[in-house]
Amino acid sequence: MNWRNISLWMDQLDDPLQARPSLQHDIQADVAIIGAGYTGLWTAYYLKRQAPQLRVVIVEAETAGFGASGRNGGWLMGNLLGEDRLMASLPANERKASFDLLHAIPDEVAEVVAREGIDCDLRKGGVLYCAARYPEQEVRLRDYLEHLRELGLGEDDYRWLSPSELAAQLRVTNAYGALYSPHCATIQPARLVRGLARSVEDMGVELYELSPVIDWQPGQVRTAQARVTADWVVPAIEGYAATLSPLGHYQLPVQSLIVATEPLPTDIWAGIGLERGQAFSEFSRQVTYGQRSRDDRLIFGARGGYRFGGRLRSDFNLTEEELGLRRYLMGEIFPQLRNVRFSHSWGGNLGMARCFQPHMLRDSRNRIALSGGYGGEGVGASNLGGRTLADLILGRDSELLRQPWVLSDSPISRLRRWEPEPCRWLGYNAIIRSFVHEDEVLANPRSPAWRRRLAQALAARMESLMG
Numbered sequence: 001m002n003w004r005n006i007s008l009w010m011d012q013l014d015d016p017l018q019a020r021p022s023l024q025h026d027i028q029a030d031v032a033i034i035g036a037g038y039t040g041l042w043t044a045y046y047l048k049r050q051a052p053q054l055r056v057v058i059v060e061a062e063t064a065g066f067g068a069s070g071r072n073g074g075w076l077m078g079n080l081l082g083e084d085r086l087m088a089s090l091p092a093n094e095r096k097a098s099f100d101l102l103h104a105i106p107d108e109v110a111e112v113v114a115r116e117g118i119d120c121d122l123r124k125g126g127v128l129y130c131a132a133r134y135p136e137q138e139v140r141l142r143d144y145l146e147h148l149r150e151l152g153l154g155e156d157d158y159r160w161l162s163p164s165e166l167a168a169q170l171r172v173t174n175a176y177g178a179l180y181s182p183h184c185a186t187i188q189p190a191r192l193v194r195g196l197a198r199s200v201e202d203m204g205v206e207l208y209e210l211s212p213v214i215d216w217q218p219g220q221v222r223t224a225q226a227r228v229t230a231d232w233v234v235p236a237i238e239g240y241a242a243t244l245s246p247l248g249h250y251q252l253p254v255q256s257l258i259v260a261t262e263p264l265p266t267d268i269w270a271g272i273g274l275e276r277g278q279a280f281s282e283f284s285r286q287v288t289y290g291q292r293s294r295d296d297r298l299i300f301g302a303r304g305g306y307r308f309g310g311r312l313r314s315d316f317n318l319t320e321e322e323l324g325l326r327r328y329l330m331g332e333i334f335p336q337l338r339n340v341r342f343s344h345s346w347g348g349n350l351g352m353a354r355c356f357q358p359h360m361l362r363d364s365r366n367r368i369a370l371s372g373g374y375g376g377e378g379v380g381a382s383n384l385g386g387r388t389l390a391d392l393i394l395g396r397d398s399e400l401l402r403q404p405w406v407l408s409d410s411p412i413s414r415l416r417r418w419e420p421e422p423c424r425w426l427g428y429n430a431i432i433r434s435f436v437h438e439d440e441v442l443a444n445p446r447s448p449a450w451r452r453r454l455a456q457a458l459a460a461r462m463e464s465l466m467g
């Protein structure tokens, strides 16, 4: 396996990408972590910061960053998927404290990477959610803003930008306005995950690569060659949950797909903007996301798919249709890029929880700690997950544990299970199909008003099933 082919980000590394030794002999540890992505590495990092004497072992199937952590779009968000639903249940003062905790995630990561000397191009330029392409996006975005205001979030957290205010930061065609939030940074994802792996090793964590775990149970993790016995086990495999029973019941593997242009010339960027490392997205239900990389490429992603039976995707050579969708969306937003060459295209598996919101859990009886279900918003969430799991394992009382996404003493079976097939596949595809249909209808200026309303109502209804 040439790990450079995983993504633009892995391809850009100076790191020789040589595999670390695999697990060859049995080990007794305090904490055994399965998976060297952000979740596993952040958990190891915060455990060792607080309790340097602990023996922490990470067992990774491939290499650090092989999963979504080495492939994502590089939005480091101070948010969680489904946070509005999670927060709605809290009294106003607690809700404010929880939002503050989330909004501080990019700064926490910035502090660690500065302390550890990890150069991952982190720039905190905020995020622009643009109403573009068709006017219905503005209505939805304004409704969303109103909802955020009801939750107590003010102008400092989310600010409406008129088309001309947006144009000072980002020029997109057919802009109807945008929502700006400062609580987001962009990063070069692979540099973060590889840098973290080196930092935790320097702190004394043992990291074994090319060591797929084939079986796990409370107190034990087993590869084909050897086993790790440990007081605590942390499965940190997110989009790969289906490979280790029973985790697949609770986390569905969903794919997201991205393209990257060649570095673009200055005159093209003068026409686009994004000078401060802002992340951006347009507000259709196609889940688009983008950023301008440090070397002046446009990175642009959109939703991917789900495979029957939760089969993982390992071949990320994008089909013509997959490339075509991204080219179409990019070209609609930035017509000057319609014929631009993509230097890289790739994708990855991410984990979607049944209630479409993440969980951080401690099963005290079986001494298992788990964080996941980030649903495509895991770059920042996994940092929070790592901090939370460290406190859960160490038994420290902290405000991290008093959050609505934390189950501090609960068996894994308390998580909501996904329905069996073919319900999952049918449900997922029906929802996506309604989103695609909505986009086709709304993007066509000749669609009559009744068709536009119908397509929107259907997509909104399907979306509500996810809540």
Ligand SMILES: Cc1cc2nc3c(=O)[nH]c(=O)nc-3n(C[C@H](O)[C@H](O)[C@H](O)COP(=O)(O)OP(=O)(O)OC[C@H]3O[C@@H](n4cnc5c(N)ncnc54)[C@H](O)[C@@H]3O)c2cc1C
Pocket (backbone or CB within 6 Å): 034, 035, 036, 037, 038, 039, 040, 059, 060, 061, 062, 063, 064, 065, 066, 067, 068, 069, 070, 071, 072, 073, 074, 075, 076, 077, 211, 212, 213, 214, 236, 237, 238, 239, 240, 243, 244, 255, 256, 257, 258, 289, 301, 346, 347, 348, 349, 350, 351, 372, 374, 375, 376, 377, 378, 379, 380, 381, 382
């Ligand atoms: C294309 C794409 C774009 C995304 N963009 C964004 C974004 O811009 N912002 C954002 O917030 N989130 C984004 N995400 C989601 C985010 O990347 C993930 O939520 C996050 O990286 C999850 O980190 P993790 O450590 O939990 O999982 P992973 O990074 O997937 O790590 C899991 C690790 O476990 C290993 N593993 C799996 N099975 C085993 C086994 N049996 N034994 C041992 N090891 C095993 C894997 O090899 C892998 O290294 C994106 C995801 C994808 C796929």
